[in-house]
Amino acid sequence: MKRFIEGANRSQCLLLPEILDDYIAEDNPVRVIEAYIEKLDLAELGFKGVEPKDTGRPAYHPSILLMIYIYGYLNRIHSSRRLERETQRNVELMWLTGRLTPDFKTIADFRKNNGKAIRNACQKFILLCRKLELFSQSIITIDGSKFKAVNHRDKNFTRAKMKRRLEQIDKSLDKYMAKLEETDQVESVGADLQIIKIKDKISALHEEMQRLKEIEVEMLAAPDKQVSLTDPDCRSMKTRGQGIVGYNVQTAVDAEHHLIVAHEVTNEGTDRRQLTNMSIRSKEALDQDNLTIIADRGYFRSEEILASYDAGFRPLVPTTYTSNNVAQGRFAKTDFIYIASDNEYLCPAGERLRYTGISTFDNKKHYSYTSKECKGCRIKTQCTTGKERRIRRWEHADVLDDMQARLEQAPESMKIRRQTVEHPFGTIKAWMGATHFLTRSLGRVSTEMSLHILAYNMKRVINIVGINRLLDTITA
Numbered sequence: 001m002k003r004f005i006e007g008a009n010r011s012q013c014l015l016l017p018e019i020l021d022d023y024i025a026e027d028n029p030v031r032v033i034e035a036y037i038e039k040l041d042l043a044e045l046g047f048k049g050v051e052p053k054d055t056g057r058p059a060y061h062p063s064i065l066l067m068i069y070i071y072g073y074l075n076r077i078h079s080s081r082r083l084e085r086e087t088q089r090n091v092e093l094m095w096l097t098g099r100l101t102p103d104f105k106t107i108a109d110f111r112k113n114n115g116k117a118i119r120n121a122c123q124k125f126i127l128l129c130r131k132l133e134l135f136s137q138s139i140i141t142i143d144g145s146k147f148k149a150v151n152h153r154d155k156n157f158t159r160a161k162m163k164r165r166l167e168q169i170d171k172s173l174d175k176y177m178a179k180l181e182e183t184d185q186v187e188s189v190g191a192d193l194q195i196i197k198i199k200d201k202i203s204a205l206h207e208e209m210q211r212l213k214e215i216e217v218e219m220l221a222a223p224d225k226q227v228s229l230t231d232p233d234c235r236s237m238k239t240r241g242q243g244i245v246g247y248n249v250q251t252a253v254d255a256e257h258h259l260i261v262a263h264e265v266t267n268e269g270t271d272r273r274q275l276t277n278m279s280i281r282s283k284e285a286l287d288q289d290n291l292t293i294i295a296d297r298g299y300f301r302s303e304e305i306l307a308s309y310d311a312g313f314r315p316l317v318p319t320t321y322t323s324n325n326v327a328q329g330r331f332a333k334t335d336f337i338y339i340a341s342d343n344e345y346l347c348p349a350g351e352r353l354r355y356t357g358i359s360t361f362d363n364k365k366h367y368s369y370t371s372k373e374c375k376g377c378r379i380k381t382q383c384t385t386g387k388e389r390r391i392r393r394w395e396h397a398d399v400l401d402d403m404q405a406r407l408e409q410a411p412e413s414m415k416i417r418r419q420t421v422e423h424p425f426g427t428i429k430a431w432m433g434a435t436h437f438l439t440r441s442l443g444r445v446s447t448e449m450s451l452h453i454l455a456y457n458m459k460r461v462i463n464i465v466g467i468n469r470l471l472d473t474i475t476a
Contacts, residue, residue, distance in 0.1 A: 020099075023091045027467045030092045032458065033070050035474045037063050040124060046117035060102050065110040066121065067096045073455035076431050078438055078448075080108035111439075115447035122450040125457055126261055126285050131473055132465055135286055139255035142278045142295040143421040144271040147429070148436040149234035149246040149445070156228045156236050156245040157219050162212065169209050176202050233442040237269040246436065247445055250274050251453075252282040253421045255294075259460055260424055260453050261285045265446040272301040279313045292316070294417045302364070305403060306396050316413045319404060331383050336391055338401070345369050345391050349377050353391055366392040428452050 024030060040063075043050040047062040071093060072083045084104040087093045111118065129135065180198045183191055219227040228234050228245060236245050248269060252262040262281035266274070279293045289312065297318040308315045326332045336353065337346040345353040353369040360366070374380055374388035383389050394400070407413065429436065431452065439448050461470055 020091070020095050024095045028092065029074060029459075029462055029467065030071060030096050032462060032467060032470055032474070033067055033074070034096060035471055036125070036128070036458075037067050037070070039474055040121060042066075042117070045120040045124070047114050048117075060100065060106060062110070062114065062117075064097050064100055065102065065107060066118070068093065068102070068107060069111060069118075069451055070455060070458070071096060073431075073451045074459060076433075078432070078451075080104040080111070083107050111447060111451075112444060115443050118447050119450040122454040122457075123285065125454055126259075128473065129259055129457070129461060130286065132461065132470070134257050134259060134461070134464065135254055135261070135288070137254070137256040138286075138288055138290055139292045139294065139416065140252050140261065140279075140282045140286075141255055141417045141421040142250070142252050142275065142282075142293060142299065143417070143425070144248050144250045144266075144274065144298070145425045145429075146237050146239050146244050147246050147249050147432075147449075148244050149228075149231045150435075150437060150440050151228045151230040151234045151245045153236075153245055155230050156226070156234070157215055158226045158236055159219070161236075162216050162219060166209065166212060169205050169212070173202065173205050176205070231440040231445075233267055233440075233445070235267045235269060247442070249425075249449055250278050251421065251424060252278050252285075253424055255416055255420045257460065257464055258420055258423050259457050263449065263453055265442060265449050267442060271295075271298040273304060275299045275301070275304040275315060275317065276307040276311060276313075279308055279315065280311060283313075294413050296414070296417060302394060302396070302400060306399050309399050314403070314406065316403065316407050316410065318407065318414065319400065329382070333391060338393070338397075340398075343367075347371065347383070347389065349373075349379055349383075351377070353389070359392065361392060365395045367395065368392055424456060428456055431455075 042062050047066070049059050049062050052058065068083055068087065072078060072086070077083055077086060081104040084102065084107060087097060087101045176198050180195065180202070183194050183198065215227065215229075219225060224235070226235055228236075234245055234247060237243060237248060248266045248271070250264045250266060250271070251260050253260055262278060262285045264274075264278070264281065268274075275293075275295055279291070282291060282293070283289065291313065293308070293313050293315040295315060295317045297320045299315075300317045300320045305315065305317065321332060321334070323332060331348055335348050338344075339346060339352075342352075343355050347353055351371050351373045353371045356368045356370055358365060359368050369391040370388050372388070374384070377383070437445050437448055439445055465473075
């Protein structure tokens with residue numbers, strides 16, 4: 001082939017072997033992986049097999065297997081079988097492992113048996129980010145996102161799903177029974193064979209109904225009245241689409257560089273109970289007391305807001321209202337102004353709603369307010385359908401009022417939240433592909449998520465400070 005760039009002859013012998021290190025550039029990310037793992041105290045983090053056994057076949061050092069996994073997740077290779085193949089043909093992995101080629105079972109067992117240690121290694125990288133002074137703004141945004149589990153929808157059962165499936169079987173049975181009766185009355189060639197087929201389908205439906213009844217007993221015995229057959233820990237969760245069977249991953253993200261400072265995998269379908277937990281995790285990871293915590297209205301729960309205040313945080317969470325008054329064209333509670341000095345509310349008509357006593361609602365103590373002027377009010381129809389408008393005020397409502405006042409003074413906070421926390425979720429889901437998680441059970445899924453987050457943070461830091469500065473900080 002003339003006038004083309006030609007490769008080397010495959011059968012040509014080399015007089016001197018090439019050095020493997022020559023294939024790895026000085027700014028190759030694998031050098032960061034190797035330096036980071038070498039600096040970790042794997043025994044302190046909880047990795048098994050750091051000290052070799054006196055007898056038996058020699059094992060691979062945990063650092064080798066951890067390097068393989070971090071490299072794999074940095075390059076969107078999550079399967080242990082694919083990682084085994086890469087160790088045999090990938091020059092970068094050959095450099096990392098010293099040409100060791102563990103089989104897929106060894107690689108998979110390492111992730112399975114060292115879940116907590118891998119999660120600790122993920123958190124250690126945050127300490128390195130602190131040394132690089134990447135958390136100067138002290139603004140943390142919190143959000144949750146649903147990730148698919150290794151569990152098909154048909155193998156997840158809730159009360160509604162069970163009822164729907166049993167109804168479908170009943171309809172099918174009625175249809176086949178009617179068809180059986182109709183076929184039985186007609187004498188034609190092949191009628192006997194048709195009857196046998198219909199009876200087989202009826203028998204299969206009865207067996208399926210019996211199976212569902214057994215699953216229903218197990219489902220009703222579960223605390224949340226839900227059961228998953230493939231991955232017992234995953235749950236059916238609502239999303240903007242059709243909903244998924246999976247996990248709710250919580251993350252706390254730094255607003256300056258979009259680094260994930262804390263995370264947790266849960267199987268709760270909502271975020272309402274996660275605000276305080278994720279705030280505390282962020283504080284422990286960054287070792288800072290003056291964090292500004294921002295979350296969306298999915299985290300609004302009055303008890304959680306109060307717990308966050310008691311823990312020393314001042315979160316910014318938009319208020320949610322469950323009343324239908326606005327939808328029905330009537331005044332909302334926000335249209336009534338609370339006058340703290342008089343312990344009264346000022347209504348849109350200019351009248352005062354005065355304190356009338358204490359009531360208990362939703363297991364919380366509330367103060368009640370009403371006005372005797374409602375009967376003759378000219379805009380009563382825009383306010384209430386009852387005799388008089390009543391306002392309930394939670395005993396700790398001053399906490400919510402303080403948060404609302406700070407939100408009004410920081411109107412850009414929700415924009416910051418959107419620009420910050422959505423980015424990591426989108427990136428990680430793109431890396432994961434359509435299937436999301438590959439492992440089963442909450443503990444193993446948490447380990448898998450930690451590897452994704454470690455890879456994400458490592459790639460972000462490389463892009464922010466560069467490989468040379470990062471290597472200098474690691475080796476310092």
